[in-house]
Amino acid sequence: MTPPDDSRQGFFQRLRAKLNPPNSWLSYDLGNLFRGRKIDAEILEELETRLLGADVGVTVTEELLEQLRRQVARNELADVEALMTALREAITATLLPVQQPLRIDPAQRPYVILVVGVNGSGKTTTIGKLARRFTTEGRSVLLAAGDTFRAAAIEQLGIWAQRSGVEIVAQQAGADPGAVVFDALSAARTRGTEVLLADTAGRLHSQSHLMEELKKVRRALSRIEPTAPHEVLLVLDANQGQNALAQAVQFHEAIGVTGLVLTKLDGTARGGIVLAIARRLGLPIRFIGIGEQAEDFGEFDAAAFARALVDGASPAGAGADTPDNRASRGSAATAPIAPAASAATRATDISPAADATPQATPARDTPSKGSLFGRWSRRP
């Protein structure tokens, strides 16, 4: 297994390489094509198209464009480079309010984190990554196998538990998830565990009976500890674009979300959805996932994210990948990255260990991305 990359710098370099590979969809060629030109309507229009294509959404795109137009009118932006800097700053400003890291309150022991989301969004993987993160920080961790529905879910969580040397509380498949988390919280209390991470089965936000079940899980926790869960972490797959936004709205309405994790930002052309989510919901974005391994995970940082989005990978960033990293991610450091496995195509029943190589799936983003690039490359 690759050792965890706890260097913050290393994570952000990989974020740049993965979120927005060298031929980035947002700023690709913008500098070269319009080099030396004054900012005009055509350039702004192209930028608008790209922002919308990246799922930034109409509202935020208009806000960003309006601000840039005002700066152009004030003659503050001399060239495309200045425009890119201004865009980066405007994106950072949009994201800053939701840059609120998760802080484990030592007064709450165990600090209970309930992890929810639709099928395949990355809940169990996120729990594995969090378990690694917390144990690396020296905290004691217990996992609750609250997904009693999907075949092999308990085993999958068990493998992650093993990797971090933490224990897991589980019952047989089909058991009442409320009973599992109840037992797990009791055990964590008895043992004096610092963090309890509770997995749940994936469910569609539109399935009201399953949302009711989630409320029951929540109530089971608060029967033991009225303040629990202390964090309800909603895991969203960034590839889902605007649909992730709809999920967030409905999960939040149903059970009250306190933090978000955006996964699969590696290789998605829809990273702009982070802006739409930030602006629309204002919920703290705690972490982002940029791959399947434990180290492909980090705290959300508004400025770093904006830089990754606008600048893409610098040669230094791509070069920072170790041979190990490159091996485990295919040709990530040298070639555009294939879109992450989607819920529909992933092999649900294989363990994360067997699952380490990102799966290339038919690129549902490719047509628009391709045509955008095609349009660019045809220009003089």
Ligand SMILES: Nc1nc2c(ncn2[C@@H]2O[C@H](COP(=O)(O)OP(=O)(O)OP(=O)(O)O)[C@@H](O)[C@H]2O)c(=O)[nH]1
């Ligand atoms: N590329 C990439 N893959 C990820 C990321 N996070 C999770 N995955 C993969 O996405 C797939 C689904 O992850 P899970 O953690 O099983 O998702 P889940 O939400 O627990 O799924 P259900 O329990 O079925 O609802 C697995 O193949 C993971 O390895 C990420 O940040 N990037």
Ligand SMILES: [Mg+2]
């Ligand atoms: Mg799961």
